[in-house]
Amino acid sequence: MDSLGRPDTFTIRRATSVAEVAAAEYLFDGPVRAEWAERFLTAGGHHLFLAYDGGEPTPVGFVSGVETTHPDKGTEMLLYELAVAEPYRRRGLGRALVRRLDTLARERGCYGMWVLIDTGNDVALATYRSAGGKDDGSCSVVTWDFT
Template identity: 65%
Template sequence: MNIRRATAVSELMGADHLYDRPARPEWAERFLAAPGHLMLIAYADDGRPVGMVSGIEMLHPDKGTEMCLYELSVDEAHRRRGVGRALTEALAEAARERGCYDMWVGVDTDNDAALATYRSAGGEDDGVCAVITWRFPAPGPAGGR
C-alpha cells in the first residue's frame, strides 16, 4: 500500500467510489485550491485507490492551528487490514509537519469500527459531545457560493 497526497482533480475523481456521493470536478478543484485542505489516498499495489482521509486545518487567533480529520473511508474489500489506521497516522504526521497543535475528529458513539481505528492510531476520547447541525438548501449547478 502506498499513501500519497492528492494534488490533481483526476486523483480526487479516481477515488470517487470512496465518497458518500458522486464527486463533482468543480468541487474537487475548489478543494485542492483551498488553503489547509488535504486529502491522502491509499493505493493498492495495482494502483487502485482503496482508502482516503481528508483533513482541514482550522486556525484561531488564540489557539493556533489544529487539524480536523473530516472524513475517512476504506473500500469494503480492504477493511480490517490497517488501511484506515495508516491513513489516520499519515494525516496526523502531516498535521505535525504543518505545525498543528492537535488533530480531532467527531465520531458517532455507536460507530465501533471508526472508534477502534482512531484509538489504534493513538487517538483518545475527550468525552461525550453533541453535534448540532444547520442544514441549508443544496447549492445550484455551479456548486458554490
C-alpha cells in the same frame, strides 16, 4: 501483513488532481463534483491522501483533513473523513491513513487533531484509537443544514 499473512503493498499519496479524486468517487458519500474537488485541492489547509494497493490505479482508501485556525488557540487539524474499501478493511489501512494525516498535522505545526464520529460507530472509534487518538466522551454536535 493482511489477515491471510500476506504482505500489504499499500502506498499513500497526496491527491493533486481532480482525476485522482474522481477515481476514488466510490469511496465518498456521493458523487465527486469537479469544481468542488478543484476548490478543495487548491484551498490552503485542505489535505486529501489516497491509498493504493500495489500498482493498482484505483484508490482503495482516503483520508481528508482541514486545518482550522483560531486567534486564541492556533491551528488544529480536523480529520474530515476517512474511508476504506470493504475488501481492504481490518488490514491497518485506516490506521495508516490517519497516521499520515497526523504526521502532516505535526509537520505543519498543528497543536492537535480531532474528528467527529457518529454515536455507536465502534469500528471508527477503534480505528482512531489504534492510531493514537483518545475519546474524551464529551461532545455533542449541533448542525445547520443550508440546503
